[in-house]
Structure formats: C-alpha cells, structure tokens
Amino acid sequence: MPKDPTRYIEKSKRTLLKAGIASQCLDSVRLYTSSDQLQWILGNISLSVYAKIGGTPWVVEAPDQSEIILGISRAEDPNSEVIVGFTVLFKQNGDFVMSYSRPPVTSWIAYQESVRELVYEAINEYRTIEREPSQIIFHFTKRPGKREIESIELALDKLGLDAKYALVHLNDSSGFRLFDTSHPSYVPFAGLKARVSGHESLLLLDGRDPRSTRVFLGTPSVLDITIDKRSTIDRKEYPRLVNQVFNLAFANWRGFNARSIPVTTYYAYLIAKLVSELESAEDWNEIIAKSNLVDKAWFL
Secondary structure, eight states, rough: SSOOOOHHHHHHHHHHHHHTOOOOOGGGGGSSSSSSHHHHHHHHHHHHHHHHHOOOOOOOOOOSSOOOEEEEEEETTSSSSSSSEEEEEEEEOOOEEEEEOOOOOOSSSHHHHHHHHHHHHHHHHHHSSSSSEEEEEEEESSSOOOHHHHHHHHHHHHHHHOOOEEEEEEEOSSSOOOOOSSSSTTTOOOTTTEEETTTTEEESSSSSSOOOOOOOOOOEEEEEEEETTTTTGGGGGHHHHHHHHHHHGGGGOOOHHHHHHHHHHHHHHHHHHHHHHHHHHHHHHHHHHHHGGGGGGGOO
C-alpha cells in the first residue's frame, strides 16, 4: 500500500478523464467494515456511478417551464498562474444538463471576457438539445465583477434571446448568523429565511429538522443571497428564487446523505477542486476537449 494512496487515486482519475472516461474510485479499506455500514457505502458508490454515466437519480419538484440555472465559477491552477472559468447548467428542478469550460487564461481581464463565450456556448447547446429558455438564473459562487456581468449581457444579446434573467450571488462565507431564541439549542429550523433588504436575504440550508430526533449541535452556516440590481427578472420573483436555492440543496447527487449545499455551488466547488489538483494547465485542456464528458457529472 503506498504511503499516500490519495495521490495515486487522483492521478489515475486525471489520466482517465484525459481519455474521456469518468471513473469511480474506492479505498479498499472502506470495504472492510461492518455489514450495516457496507450497504450504505455500496449504495453511494452505485449512485455516483449512475450519475457519472449520464443517469438522473432524482430531481426536486418544480413547475414545468423552460427556466434554466447556470452556476458560474472560476479556479486557479496549483501555481496560481492561470485562471479556469466554467459553468454548470441545470434545469429548474435541479436536473444536471451539462458543464462547460474554456482553456485556461493568464489574466483576470481575459477570464472575464471568456465568460461571454462560456455563457453563449452553454445556452446555445441547451436550446439545441432541449428548448428555448424563457428565464435564465445565474448563480455566482464568487461575487461577479462589472466586466463579468457585461460579458453575460453580450452573450445574451448575441444569442438573440427574449428571456428575462437574474444575477444571483450565493455567499457561503457570510458573517451573519441566525438563532432561534425560543428553543434551548438556539438552532433554527432548516429553511429559515431572513430578509435583509429588497435584494438580499439570508437562508439556512441546515438546522433542526422537525421530522428527526437528531440533536443538532453547533451553529448552522448562513447562505447570504444577493440579487444584482441589474437583473431584468420581475422583482416579485425574488422570494421564489431564494426558495429555489433551498430546493437545489436536495438535488445533490454526491451521496444519499449529501450535505445541504445547492448543486450550483457544490458542483462548481468539485470542479474547482479538481482544477487545483492538476499538475498543469494542459491537463485541463485535454479533459475539456472530450465532448462525451460535457453532459455527464464526471466530477462527483
């Protein structure tokens, strides 16, 4: 057994991805566990394999309308020399559709300009294989800059879409905290929302569950949700968009007991983690060149 098996596992996964093959690895130590635990381990493995080959394990309940959600994020390589931008696209019920990326760039200006190509290619591919979107919700894991938003507007203009859009920043490092003073633990129920202003709300994705006897310890993290004022969607839709973020936390295919994180931010995190582990920017170019990976959740 090598001293650091994780290193060899990650290297094997990168090699397979560059060949256009999604993989699922398992530390053999986990197989030598009690039968009660083994069934859950095998269940999660089966779930990941099913999603990675293009299956849809489950979705959340949502109206049948042509609204799509794009998670937009970025990551730097291990040497912080290049920036990789990418998008993950979902239907409004949390069904993963595709992920798109561009070759790494060496400046923030080049990255911000590449956002236009990312958005254009992802939406254009969606309307080719599905239908014309009536509304587009953009989720940013990092606060978007002026040039990023301008790039999105240019992409939508080039697409010629007559669709309303919302620009939503999901900040999971908020300094806010929420408490329930009516309960001895001070822990609120999951799903608690607090309105800060007309364009900002706080949301708890975790917390007490009235259906569970589990004792919740600690203070749940708050998701700070900000709607950019340049959004063209009707302001009356804002409360629904906050609820949508909460629902997307239940569409996580990472595991049957996956953490309560919206898939738009969590899947982006998983891709960013892979980028940070690559040995060179050329590795990423080889991975995104494989078109058969675009519509599969290979990063789970």
